[in-house]
Amino acid sequence: MAAVTAPKPDRNPKQDRSRATRQRLLEAAVSCLAEHGWVGSTVAVVAERAGVSRGAAQHHFPTREDLFTAAVEYVAEERSQALRTLPSRDRHEAVAALVDLFTGPLFRAALHLWVAASGEEQLRARVTELEARVGRESHRIAVEVLGADESRPGVRETVQGxxxxxxxxxxxxxxxxxxxxxxxxxxxxxxxxxxxLDA
Amino acid sequence: MAAVTAPKPDRNPKQDRSRATRQRLLEAAVSCLAEHGWVGSTVAVVAERAGVSRGAAQHHFPTREDLFTAAVEYVAEERSQALRTLPSRDRHEAVAALVDLFTGPLFRAALHLWVAASGEEQLRARVTELEARVGRESHRIAVEVLGADESRPGVRETVQGxxxxxxxxxxxxxxxxxxxxxxxxxxxxxxxxxxxLDA
Structure with a gap:
């Protein structure tokens, strides 16, 4: 019973602040990558954009690779989630919504990351793994919003294409x-x- | 009659050498871009790779933008030409051959150029224009090798997709x-x- 009346521990507001800082950094990282490309995107530039000290940024993301791969994954998840929770729609709307996933700042940021990774060994392994995860997730969402039955021959490849x-x-x-x-x-x-899909 | 026995002017061997030098530079430029990206691709690096003096390289291509946009266009034309002169084939082979145009070093080089151009004003105008020309040419070839009838509704968009x-x-x-x-x-x-296409 004592627990009920005890003051809330101050860990939660701290955790909330920490989570908010992390989110600001991730969102700033994607915008920065989309606008300035990999060469122009450093932890320092992103920290300034997010209004976070460089030390705090490095506490959350020790390396540049950590920050930018986490950023692309975070924003990709946010967008996938948003697509999933939209009301059901016809196939035309579903196709248009899927294509929209690939035309905004997130795609532009991911593209800069992929191209940079193709020439940097250290980044490459991280981005290849990230791309596989994000790709699988996009595929799952596409199957869902299209109402596609992958047990039928050819359907999986239609969705992939x-x-x-x-x-x-x-x-x-x-x-x-x-x-x-x-x-x-x-x-x-x-x-x-x-x-x-209906054939 | 005198012209028949006159020694051939020495302009032709010179022109041949000049054309060969130009081709070596263009091919080296595409490989360089594909392997090292835009940041690692300079006229000096390409000249060395092609075994051409830097002065000769700059005679052919006064600026870095001149060299790399010309290179992507040249190699794209070579590949399109090769695709056009292949014997006629069924649709599956045609689709596979078209996809192959986008998976080699040429596409990789073009991709580096596009991504660099998205952040560099000077390069952007050149590459946008280049991309429009190469895109129109790819479309023409696709229509040809697929035997597509673009006068029918939807066919143009099917090919573009x-x-x-x-x-x-x-x-x-x-x-x-x-x-x-x-x-x-x-x-x-x-x-x-x-x-x-047959519907």
Whole structure:
């Protein structure tokens, strides 16, 4: 009974502050990577952007690799979660929502990380592992929002190809805003995917 | 008549040498970009790789942007030409050949150039224009090798989506060799495209 009236330990507010600091760092890291690329993205730059001391940033993320791989994973999870909790929709809307996952700052940040990792041994192992996790999660979500039955032959590869197409559309968006073209491609492929999944 | 017996002017061997030097530089530039990325790719590094003096390299390509955009365009044209002159094939082979355009050192080089261009104003305008030209050419070749009739509704977008998917597969190849997965996706999408183009 004593526990009920005892003052709350001050660990929780501290933990909350720590979690909030961590989130600010992760979000600042993704924006920084999306805007300035890997070369322009350091722990110091991100700490300043997040309004966090460099020491605090290094407490949360001892290395640059730790910070940026955690950032891409965190934001990818946030977006996946948001996609999952949206109300159910038709296949066209589902395809459009999946493609949208690959055209914003998160994709741009991940792209900078992938390209940097292709030439840096230390980063490469981390990013390859991250990419496998994020890729599996994207696939699970795609199957769910499309209502796809993977026990049927070809369905798994149809969904994988769609995610590859979304990634390619994201890459095309890197230099120019090609939304009009993308919308037409999405409309047509939503039709083809719909037929393929119901065939 | 005198012209017939006159010694050939020595301009042609010189022109041949100049053309050969230019080609060596362009090919070295693509390999260099694919292996070392934009930051590690300078005119001096490429000249050394091609066994050409730095002065000669700068005679052909006054700026770094000139050299690398010309290189990506040259190699893209070579590959497109090769694809065009292959014997006619079925749709599955055509889809596989198109996807192959996006998975080698050329795509890797182009990817480094795109990502660098997204953050460098001067390079960006050049690469955006280059990408539009190469993109239109890839589309023309895809229509040709697939035997697609673009006058029919949806066919243009079907072909564009395939090229976007090929680009996404190329991106997935950047960090890991996922050939086995790619082959399965290509087999399934070749079926979908075959049906869509004949529908």
């Amino acid at each position: 769609l995610l590859d197409m979304a990634r390619g559309l994201g890459l095309a968006t890197l230099l120019t805003d090609d939304r009009a073209r993308r919308d037409r491609v999405v409309a047509q492929w939503a039709r083809l995917i719909d037929e393929a | 395939l090229l976007d998917m090929a680009r996404g597969l190329g991106l997935a190849t950047l960090l890991t060799d996922d050939r086995a997965r790619r082959d399965r996706v290509v087999a399934q999408w070749a079926r979908l495209i075959d049906e869509a």
